[in-house]
Amino acid sequence: MPEFATDGGPTAARESGSPGSVEPPGSGGAGAAVRSEDPPGSRDATGPASPSSGQPVKFYQVGSFAVGNRLLDPSYRTVQSDALRTNALDSGHRACQGCGEALGARYALDAAMRATGGSMVAVNATGCLEVFSTPYPESSWRIPWLHSLFGNTPAVATGVAAALRVKGRPEVRVVGQAGDGGTVDIGFGCLSGMFERNDDVLFICYDNEAYMNTGVQRSAATPPAARTATTEAVGDEPGNPFGQGKNLPVLAMAHDIPYVATATVADLHDLERKVERAMEIRGARYLHLFVPCPLGWGAAPRDTIRLARLAKETGLFPVFEAEHGVVTAVSQIRRQVPVEEYLRPQGRYRHLFDPADPDGPPARPETVRRIQEIADRNIARYGLVGPAGSDAPGEAGPSDPSGRPYETGEAR
Template sequence: MNSEKKPLLAPGHTACAGCGQAIAARLVVDAAGPNTIIANSTGCLEVFTTKYPESAWEIPWIHSLFENSAAVASGIEAALRYLGKKETINVIAQGGDGGSADIGLQAISGMLERGQDILYVCYDNEAYMNTGVQRSGLTPFNSNTSTSPAGSVSYGNIRPKKPMPEIALAHGIPYVATATVAFVPDLQRKVKKALSIRGPKYIQVHVPCPLGWRHGPELTLEIAKAAVETGLYPIIEYENGSLIGVRKITPRPVEDYLKSQGRFRHLFKNPEEIKKIQDIANNNIQKYGLAAANQPSQ
């Protein structure tokens, strides 16, 4: 972190204590630097940084609607090309998991397909937190949310996460990566690398939400780290369609990740349901080759 420089997402905003998205958004914009224009989707990040008449952003920033940050960024990029300024200015579109994987997916697909020189950053806190923890397409399997509640005949969200990195990759774009707020140098390196490549880029950052996941605000980074080390959030990097890097892990049991979060508490009465989540982790470990040498997967 460039702690000696003025942060480009200033302190004093109104995010909750321990908000993973607030930390990640600051890391992203600081890695991008001051010659950056951001188009932001509606969501927590927009609300807690720009309540009129204040703004925490030290770079030019625009919020239009929930689902159109990729299209607004496309207009900004086109304008910069017209002005002959695209070479010196980064354009970032960013939103939450709902704004990206659900309502904004069409606009993102259009942006990726057009080949425009834009980095899209999805801050994945795995539900619609700004409206009160409703499920999204990136809510994990068996997670208890306000619209996928665990009940006497339900264990919560019935589907696994939508494979957004693969969907982005299928557009044939030059760079796709996942990252997490838990590993700061990796996140900032990926942002810098993405911005050094011309064309559309997609980075998905795992960001715990203490309010929505129901954990203590002091546990944000620890939980984000556990998501990676259990194999539930693979940290992967693709360049020109090839997997060029994964974060190797010594796999921990998924209970290590689930136990400190209220959204998974109901599962601990049902070991079979936890087993299903372990199967998802094992599948990830095998699919991406996450296990460090000589480490059998769980």
Template sequence: MSHLTIGNRLEKNVTAQSMYDRSNSLTSGHRACQGCGEALAARCILDAAYIATDGKVAVINATGCLEVFSCVYPENSWQIPWLHSLFGNAPAVATGVAAAFKRQGKENVRVIAQGGDGALADIGMGCLSGMFDRNDDVLCVCYDNQAYMNTGVQRSGATPAFSRTATTLPTGDYLGNDVQTGKNLPKIAMAHGIPYVATASVSNIHDLEKKVAKAIHLKGARYLHVHVPCPLGWGYPTSETIKVARLAVQCGLFPLFEAERGKVIKSTPINAPLKVEEYLKGQRRFAHLFGKNASSDALITLQNIADDNIREYALVGDPNE
């Protein structure tokens, strides 16, 4: 392939998105908001899966933004076999599809279940855990935008601490989501001992595509947790989705790693970690932690989470040391 002249197309290892004949699994014309991290991640992931499988991929989608903006009859943005059933059952439906493909001798057609953090960390956790437990031949992708965005930004089990949502509005002494620190779905997945668990960020497309290309061919249950900022729900300019996603990685709040059979095997280093404030301050959902009612305790709590991640996943320095 000839080297083109702009952006990442100069790199030797081009991404699927820079190919002029990219598959466009999720094609243009859909109704996602401007700057939607989920739409971008979904296209990147499914195009990568499409290329890695030579087009042999089927997708089961949970209810949520991704389903609603991609297909309102008679319009449809999906260029691949795609099925939406319910909010909480996408992993189980995918199990059925994978079982049926096995019966038909079509195991080369790879099955992806996908949904948001509400669909997988909350309402569908039973079905997700069951799929992991049986080690069904499904890759489950969670697009984590850390709240119920489709219904208007309500708190989910994956909403981070001190985050403003429509159901955790900071008022007086109440600093927003003070319940726990967000369910850690990658760790829950790892606790099932499944073949592959990885986290990825929409700010690092190369890493994301590599993980998809690896995961899609592995047998058994696999889980990919992708951090996808939401300009509407988080309150930042629509042009800054990638920047916000990158800051989350660089401060250590969203560690990028891969795990096999419950053990972390590789993490992506962040050589000079930023303070969490760098990530938080550009987002309206954390605005109450700054300014005249600033809470240093809350910021310390969040910094501690980032520091713990940096230690636990060895994000600074040589992770193999």
């Protein structure tokens, strides 16, 4: 039985087994809120845990911001919690332990499969996802799946979409997917063309911030100071130089395509909802999904979800949605944390800290400060932290119209 109170008082509910549950109970004081007075827009229910009293029910979580599925009315549970989910990317593949991309792909594609009634084709770029999910005959794909090349995935997806249109099969939807290399670097020309033509494709970038398949080399999505095999942690400025960055979600928005969203594997509800939203729309759509890579980042496999969450909570990875080039919703930071908290657990930033005293002050405080500046800039630019007083539990912003636990902010 779901444990939630119906007497109106805030009820702390820990998601047992959640990777985030290592933090002491109550330390955060923040939690997902579902207010029963905000009935779901499209559903007839009064929301999960609808008490006869009509009092708001608040789920407080510690460490994890995802409301446990078991606390929710079945109709609000995630696709992943459904035993009958597609398993578009089936088990038995060869991804590393804790692979964020494998999680992200399964989450996203299963959600897309549900949204399309199982009528979907996926086109995949060369990369980790392609390599670990095959080789023949051990394909993990339970959906029609095509791999052509590294840099042409958006164009191949366009071709599939064109063929389906000309064949009179508009119900079959097309998803293109690539890592950050295949999206931000080598695939960008084709992606921009696909956006500009507004081809009916959802393109998902699984961003793990480097070329992991080939052995962790730098991509245009690699953040400053991160160590990769081509930005080694040696010399006066170890790791990736501070550059201008290449913000693909914003570049996607610059094409005025109908839908752009960012998400992380740390928030399954949010991710699934965005995929669902994307599949409601025709035309070019872009989902930039933040997927930690334990191997490439020198992080513990168990920290994948935690790092994804920290990327958002530091402000380093803004989570938002945009339609036709305008930001329509921002997932606000619940409990802002300094970037140090995100950097420390990752081997790729090891050179920023003192090996003799890993918990002590940064060995390169200036670099950490500059990374913090990036986070602060994102916070300001996207309004990731609400006005004072608005971040009280349950008051962070209007609830998701569907009644699901997520936050929105003003369009900026």
